[in-house]
Amino acid sequence: MTALNLPSYPFKTMTRNGKPYIFDVLRKKYVALTPEEWVRQHFTRFLLEEKGYPQGLLANEVQVNLNGTRKRCDTVLFKRDLTARMIVEYKAPSVEITQAVFDQITRYNMVLRVDYLVVSNGLRHYCCRINYSDGTYVFLPEIPRYDEL
Template sequence: MQTSIPQYQHRIRKGAKGALFIFDTIRKKWVRLLPEEWVRQQFIRWLIEEQHYPAALIAVEQSVGKWRADLVVYDRQGQPFLVVECKRHTITLSRYTLMQVLRYNALLKAPYWAITNGEEVYLFSVNTETQNVEALDEFPPFPS
């Protein structure tokens, strides 16, 4: 799957020393607006508004062992459903990016994982029969 994320309007403010901050509706706080954070916030909005994933089941910068996954979406039973690694828009998505999200998923065991730089989104899953990673063409509907 390769798709781009629409541009959404966000609440942004300037800090005391001129730094920009964006309001994260998941964490309910202002966070420094860095290029990767912009991609993360855009992707959160896309998951909620276009894919209809519940905001209450999205975790931002979720601790995974000694790392932090950018986004983890949980199903209604509290099990990881989707793990997402976000990169700034100037970063080319690569095998390294995929390996990073797979490292998180080795602990989380979500059936789906994605990588994005805001301009491209790739979704993956594992084929349970062959145990091979497969690129998917569309996001799965959120499980009921």
């Protein structure tokens, strides 16, 4: 897999029917190892180990209903009251982060109304904080630590 702009971590992997799988610590199961999943697993570990995010408040593949269709947020950070606080959207390293990616995560946020939106392709990471009181947002220079949220 592609080297990413994230720390390296030891991952549990296996091969099933000739296809690679990686263990997802949040879903507690092996999942198909695609380029996007490679990014998700690195970024999740980055949030847990480098940024201090509590494992019990993070979830992968969170379903939302958007205009009558089911969509899945790649990763959601919840508050202690189990309302959503952050949505993270991943793309494979070969996928450029474009306005369309931000449009996608913004649609998910129409349902969840989080404070932070994060987009990463494993090479470039973007984080913005939303201020609902004045309808603005600001891009942050880095992904905040959990205790800074």
